[in-house]
Amino acid sequence: MSSSPTPGNASNSPTQASGPASPILQIALRDISVLFRTPWIIISRSLAFIIQLFVFAFLISGLVVIPGRPSSYFFEYYAVGSVVGTIASISFIIGYDIFEEAEEGVLDYLLTLPVSRRQFIIGRALGGAIRAMIYIIPMFVIVAVLEHFNNPASLAAAVLDLFLLAFGVTGLSITVAVSVRSANRFDVVLALLELAVSRASTALYPIAFMPSYVAAVAPFSPVSFAADSTRSALTDVTLNFPSLLGLVAFVVIFLGLGSAFYFRKLEGGVYA
Amino acid sequence: MSNLRLVPLIVERDIRILFSDTFLIGIMFANFGIDLFVTAATFGRLIPQSVLHENYFLYIAPGSNFVTAMVAAFQSGRDVWREKYIKDLASYLLTLPAPRRVLALSRIAGGVARSVIATFPGTLVISYLYGILVDPRVFAAFLIVGLFSLGIVGLSISLSAFASSIEVFVTVRSAIQLYLSFLSTLFYRTDVFPSFLVPIVVSNPMTWAVEAFRSLPHAQGLIGPISVLVIPSLVFAALGMASYLWYARL
Numbered sequence: 001m002s003s004s005p006t007p008g009n010a011s012n013s014p015t016q017a018s019g020p021a022s023p024i025l026q027i028a029l030r031d032i033s034v035l036f037r038t039p040w041i042i043i044s045r046s047l048a049f050i051i052q053l054f055v056f057a058f059l060i061s062g063l064v065v066i067p068g069r070p071s072s073y074f075f076e077y078y079a080v081g082s083v084v085g086t087i088a089s090i091s092f093i094i095g096y097d098i099f100e101e102a103e104e105g106v107l108d109y110l111l112t113l114p115v116s117r118r119q120f121i122i123g124r125a126l127g128g129a130i131r132a133m134i135y136i137i138p139m140f141v142i143v144a145v146l147e148h149f150n151n152p153a154s155l156a157a158a159v160l161d162l163f164l165l166a167f168g169v170t171g172l173s174i175t176v177a178v179s180v181r182s183a184n185r186f187d188v189v190l191a192l193l194e195l196a197v198s199r200a201s202t203a204l205y206p207i208a209f210m211p212s213y214v215a216a217v218a219p220f221s222p223v224s225f226a227a228d229s230t231r232s233a234l235t236d237v238t239l240n241f242p243s244l245l246g247l248v249a250f251v252v253i254f255l256g257l258g259s260a261f262y263f264r265k266l267e268g269g270v271y272a
Numbered sequence: 273m274s275n276l277r278l279v280p281l282i283v284e285r286d287i288r289i290l291f292s293d294t295f296l297i298g299i300m301f302a303n304f305g306i307d308l309f310v311t312a313a314t315f316g317r318l319i320p321q322s323v324l325h326e327n328y329f330l331y332i333a334p335g336s337n338f339v340t341a342m343v344a345a346f347q348s349g350r351d352v353w354r355e356k357y358i359k360d361l362a363s364y365l366l367t368l369p370a371p372r373r374v375l376a377l378s379r380i381a382g383g384v385a386r387s388v389i390a391t392f393p394g395t396l397v398i399s400y401l402y403g404i405l406v407d408p409r410v411f412a413a414f415l416i417v418g419l420f421s422l423g424i425v426g427l428s429i430s431l432s433a434f435a436s437s438i439e440v441f442v443t444v445r446s447a448i449q450l451y452l453s454f455l456s457t458l459f460y461r462t463d464v465f466p467s468f469l470v471p472i473v474v475s476n477p478m479t480w481a482v483e484a485f486r487s488l489p490h491a492q493g494l495i496g497p498i499s500v501l502v503i504p505s506l507v508f509a510a511l512g513m514a515s516y517l518w519y520a521r522l
Contacts, residue, residue, distance in 0.1 A: 038439055040439035040440060040442065040443040041439070041443075043443055044442065044443040044446040044447065047446070047447060047450060048446065048450055051450050051454050051455075052454070055454050055455065056454050056459065059459070059460050059464050059465065060315070060319075060459060060460065062464065063319045063323050063324065063328075063460065063464070064315075064318045064319055065318070065319070065320050065323060066318070074318070182293065185293060185295055185296065188295075188296055188299040188300070189299065191299075191303070192299050192302055192303060192306075195303060195306050196306060199306050199307075199310045199311050200306070200310050204311075205314045205315070205318060209314055209317040209318045210310075210313075210314045210317075211309070211310075211313045211314065211317070213309075214309075214310050214313070214314065
């Protein structure tokens with residue numbers, strides 16, 4: 001199985017002719033179209049977001065008391081956090097796709113495509129992150145409208161935070177997908193990971209109210225990095241450099257790990 | 273061998289499937305742990321006792337266990353779905369020397385047994401928190417979890433009979449789980465909801481289950497808290513059985 005394009009393939013493929021970035025884009029576009037071909041996932045995740053925001057957050061914020069803050073504070077806090085939590089959740093889906101492809105034999109077909117292994121892996125991670133961004137934008141707009149976030153620079157910084165989180169979680173999901181062999185086990189490991197990084201984070205509640213054993217680990221959750229950085233950008237109109245740095249480190253580590261594991265799986269340990 | 277003697281054998285098969293991967297049970301308990309010791313503990317600190325006139329952590333604690341029971345109960349429906357569409361086992365199961373009604377009944381009983389086993393540590397933890405661990409009311413606690421699971425297993429088997437793809441199954445399951453979790457008194461009392469949502473909340477099986485559990489420390493007898501769950505759970509179980517029989521037509 002060759003990873004370099006054959007002359008015939010190259011001449012038939014407009015992607016090869018239009019420069020080295022195109023195969024990556026083609027792979028990414030495929031992942032985006034895969035998500036939109038399965039609308040059930042989008043429906044269930046959207047429904048979860050809407051109920052969480054307009055039922056749970058709305059009702060619970062009437063009960064929450066944070067000294068020195070108005071009663072609407074928790075709703076506003078939770079709304080931004082729920083966007084961050086949802087993008088983490090949707091970014092995990094790429095792992096399910098990769099696992100299914102390997103099980104159903106589609107991966108073998110994908111490897112015959114005239115795309116190098118490196119381009120293939122970067123394309124998968126990029127596709128996972130972009131489709132999560134496409135999916136989250138309407139929810140982000142709802143929260144921005146509700147909370148009157150209208151500073152273009154703040155909005156751009158928040159979108160960058162969300163993209164970085166999506167990119168990193170995609171890498172994490174790929175790492176798990178290629179490391180776990182049993183389908184049932186993979187389902188629950190990913191669900192547990194998703195729950196752990198979201199719940200033990202500052203996305204849904206302030207760190208000051210967490211029990212000490214959660215407060216000790218929550219600052220290191222990638223979802224905390226993204227939530228803190230996004231809140232700083234949107235509400236304080238500042239860049240939260242420590243969180244941003246943590247987010248970049250998470251992306252580098254898990255994208256690197258995801259790529260390395262995926263390479264190993266594709267080539268039996270021989271890197272392309 | 274009489275027909276009813278086959279029931280424990282079929283239930284045993286379902287339990288063996290659960291234990292075929294003990295890691296899964298561990299993960300379910302880990303989910304429960306995160307729900308209780310992270311989310312519920314934090315919300316317990318965010319909502320002072322003066323607002324609800326009770327400890328909010330203890331208020332939502334039984335919900336963490338019922339969420340685990342719900343996940344375990346839906347896993348039974350998912351297994352039934354996989355047997356038909358993925359593993360192609362439905363034909364084999366129908367050749368077993370068990371009448372279809374006994375088979376359907378046993379599958380539901382197996383699902384309940386699995387759910388009670390998966391929530392066993394969680395039920396003990398919540399019973400301890402409620403001060404009923406070394407008290408006959410602990411049996412009522414397990415009975416409430418079992419009855420709730422019976423209803424959800426029935427519902428999940430009905431869903432598995434009508435869902436043509438795993439995506440449909442997962443989406444409908446998510447919608448039911450959202451309804452059970454967020455439109456019930458799991459997180460907040462009925463008076464917190466807008467009046468138009470109240471009928472939906474009070475007719476939610478999760479509401480009946482968590483309220484039954486919350487009433488245990490003050491209950492004089494065991495029948496009162498349990499009775500509210502019996503009829504709806506049996507109705508859902510009957511629905512699940514009818515759906516399984518319908519689904520078993522080849």
